[in-house]
Amino acid sequence: MIEVEHLTKNYGPRSAVKDLSFQINQGEVVGFLGPNGAGKSTTMNILTCILPATEGKARVCGFDTFEQSMEIRKVIGYLPETPPLYQDMVVDKFLAFSAGLRHVPRKKISAAVDRVLQQCGLGDVRHRIIGRLSKGYQQRVGLAQAMIHDPKILILDEPTIGLDPIQIIEIRKLIQELGKAHTILLSSHILPEVTQICQRVIIINEGEIVAMDTLDGLNASMRHSRRLELKVRQPADGIQAKLEGLGRVISVQMRGQNLFVIESEPDAHLQDEVARMALDQQWGIEELKPMDMTLEDIFLKLTTEEKEVREVQA
Amino acid sequence: MKSILWIARREMGSFFYSPIFYVVTALFLFINSFMFVPALMFFSAQSLKATQFQQMGISLNPNEMVIEPSLANMGVILLFIIPILTMRSFAEERKNKTFSLLLSSPVHLRDIVAGKFLACLGVVAFMILLSSYTVLFVLALGQPEIGPILSGYLGVLLMMGCFIALGVFASSLTDNQIIAAAISFSLSLFMWIIGWAAESADSGVGIILNYFSLVSHLEPFTKGIIDTSDVAYYLSFIVFVLFFTYRVLDSRRWR
Numbered sequence: 393m394i395e396v397e398h399l400t401k402n403y404g405p406r407s408a409v410k411d412l413s414f415q416i417n418q419g420e421v422v423g424f425l426g427p428n429g430a431g432k433s434t435t436m437n438i439l440t441c442i443l444p445a446t447e448g449k450a451r452v453c454g455f456d457t458f459e460q461s462m463e464i465r466k467v468i469g470y471l472p473e474t475p476p477l478y479q480d481m482v483v484d485k486f487l488a489f490s491a492g493l494r495h496v497p498r499k500k501i502s503a504a505v506d507r508v509l510q511q512c513g514l515g516d517v518r519h520r521i522i523g524r525l526s527k528g529y530q531q532r533v534g535l536a537q538a539m540i541h542d543p544k545i546l547i548l549d550e551p552t553i554g555l556d557p558i559q560i561i562e563i564r565k566l567i568q569e570l571g572k573a574h575t576i577l578l579s580s581h582i583l584p585e586v587t588q589i590c591q592r593v594i595i596i597n598e599g600e601i602v603a604m605d606t607l608d609g610l611n612a613s614m615r616h617s618r619r620l621e622l623k624v625r626q627p628a629d630g631i632q633a634k635l636e637g638l639g640r641v642i643s644v645q646m647r648g649q650n651l652f653v654i655e656s657e658p659d660a661h662l663q664d665e666v667a668r669m670a671l672d673q674q675w676g677i678e679e680l681k682p683m684d685m686t687l688e689d690i691f692l693k694l695t696t697e698e699k700e701v702r703e704v705q706a
Numbered sequence: 707m708k709s710i711l712w713i714a715r716r717e718m719g720s721f722f723y724s725p726i727f728y729v730v731t732a733l734f735l736f737i738n739s740f741m742f743v744p745a746l747m748f749f750s751a752q753s754l755k756a757t758q759f760q761q762m763g764i765s766l767n768p769n770e771m772v773i774e775p776s777l778a779n780m781g782v783i784l785l786f787i788i789p790i791l792t793m794r795s796f797a798e799e800r801k802n803k804t805f806s807l808l809l810s811s812p813v814h815l816r817d818i819v820a821g822k823f824l825a826c827l828g829v830v831a832f833m834i835l836l837s838s839y840t841v842l843f844v845l846a847l848g849q850p851e852i853g854p855i856l857s858g859y860l861g862v863l864l865m866m867g868c869f870i871a872l873g874v875f876a877s878s879l880t881d882n883q884i885i886a887a888a889i890s891f892s893l894s895l896f897m898w899i900i901g902w903a904a905e906s907a908d909s910g911v912g913i914i915l916n917y918f919s920l921v922s923h924l925e926p927f928t929k930g931i932i933d934t935s936d937v938a939y940y941l942s943f944i945v946f947v948l949f950f951t952y953r954v955l956d957s958r959r960w961r
């Protein structure tokens with residue numbers, strides 16, 4: 393359904409998304425997980441043909457986002473980060489307008505509006521002005537707008553942000569319900585949210601994919617470990633073997649001539665020992681540092697965020 | 707085409723919900739009447755005199771004395787007012803982040819531009835229609851020719867179309883409505899006054915400047931002459947500016 397190949401997006405000199413590749417199959421509900429500034433919204437804007445990619449390709453339903461964007465727009469429903477709502481319009485008029493924009497035939501518009509009003513629990517506010525609704529209800533109107541033409545694919549950028557806990561649960565339920573008949577890509581900061589709704593998770597950080605798997609797969613592949621990166625000036629034979637010989641090391645990967653990634657047990661602090669060994673052997677330490685933001689760290693960050701939210705609520 | 711009208715309809719609806727529209731319309735009608743009444747009074751005084759001295763063979767032309775100047779005045783008032791109407795077009799969409807609704811819909815960007823333009827044109831046409839009650843007074847007091855009145859209104863509407871296109875263009879450049887209004891007013895004023903420069907420039911340059919001046923193409927309309935070259939000038943001006951707007955919006959997506 394969605395195929396992304398080597399997607400890169402630069403804003404001026406900075407790249408927001410780097411060489412992203414992933415696939416989403418029909419009927420899947422996929423979570424797009426990552427901390428602030430990871431590039432989630434940027435990727436979604438490219439998929440919905442709002443932004444052109446700097447490099448790489450993205451295809452939706454077999455159509456290229458750049459060359460056949462009109463076809464894609466017909467089958468995609470999009471809830472952007474900030475719901476695109478005309479504040480001065482009445483809810484049902486706005487939804488009717490969105491329906492027309494999405495080429496819903498005139499005669500079917502009012503039925504479509506009634507359907508999404510009901511699905512999103514907006515029946516009571518249908519005659520209210522959008523600007524006077526609470527944030528949660530505005531979010532629902534945004535969601536209703538994305539569903540108005542019954543799209544095959546729904547792209548939802550942080551659909552539960554700014555909602556109260558009860559509404560979060562309701563919206564999650566609604567998305568689960570929709571997931572039965574639609575392909576959904578939704579972004580979130582919050583791991584537990586994704587674990588509830590999605591079958592598969594794509595985790596990105598600073599524009600790059602860190603992990604992509606089913607939830608079970610992710611849990612299994614999460615070895616509880618700590619990683620160190622060592623860069624040396626004098627590449628010598630046997631460095632890898634010597635490092636592996638250190639206590640509590642799980643594995644040592646060689647990346648290129650002089651770069652080693654040392655994976656150790658989580659509570660081992662190996663910096664001192666690695667440094668001592670490097671000095672003794674005169675490898676010449678160029679760099680020795682803990683690898684920042686491993687999958688685990690990101691997981692940690694994402695999980696703690698939800699915890700904080702819970703604590704605040706409690 | 708359907709999408710253009712759909713967008714234009716919503717856009718016009720949002721004008722009618724906004725207080726700005728009513729303030730601006732009231733202001734426009736007030737100033738317009740304020741400038742019309744003296745012209746009409748002068749005309750009726752003169753025509754009274756003329757009937758008294760019929761033997762002198764003076765014939766008064768209400769088209770020339772009342773309609774023409776009031777159309778020109780209306781153009782000046784709208785020059786000030788149109789930027790206030792057009793400034794929202796794209797600036798507001800960007801600021802409120804509603805633009806992504808249009809951009810992610812199966813609607814071509816040029817149709818969005820056309821829809822915005824048509825909405826403003828519709829609103830201005832509506833305002834002009836409201837102000838045209840003045841014609842009834844002229845009809846009551848004299849025997850104006852109807853043809854030049856109609857063609858005059860057509861000319862004014864075309865010229866306003868040019869101002870609106872410039873306003874929509876200005877609105878595509880920035881997220882700030884005030885800046886959009888300022889740019890739009892400056893551009894429109896510039897297109898207006900190059901006609902003045904034409905008068906003082908030497909003949910070759912003068913002809914060129916005069917050709918590009920928006921006002922110089924209006925005069926034939928008020929005299930009842932609909933010249934295809936004038937119509938073509940206005941229409942191509944509008945299309946050109948709107949095309950430029952489209953390019954600006956399209957290129958802004960790349961940044």
Ligand SMILES: Nc1ncnc2c1ncn2[C@@H]1O[C@H](COP(=O)(O)OP(=O)(O)OP(=O)(O)O)[C@@H](O)[C@H]1O
Nearest residue numbers: 403407408426427428429430431432433434435473
């Ligand atoms: N219009 C823009 N101009 C310049 N930089 C931008 C623009 N939009 C986004 N960025 C940058 O691109 C990066 C990715 O942003 P993006 O909005 O895609 O992140 P995100 O994953 O959606 O974050 P969040 O969770 O905060 O919504 C950020 O570093 C951001 O500063």
Ligand SMILES: [Mg+2]
Nearest residue numbers: 432433434473
């Ligand atoms: Mg985002």
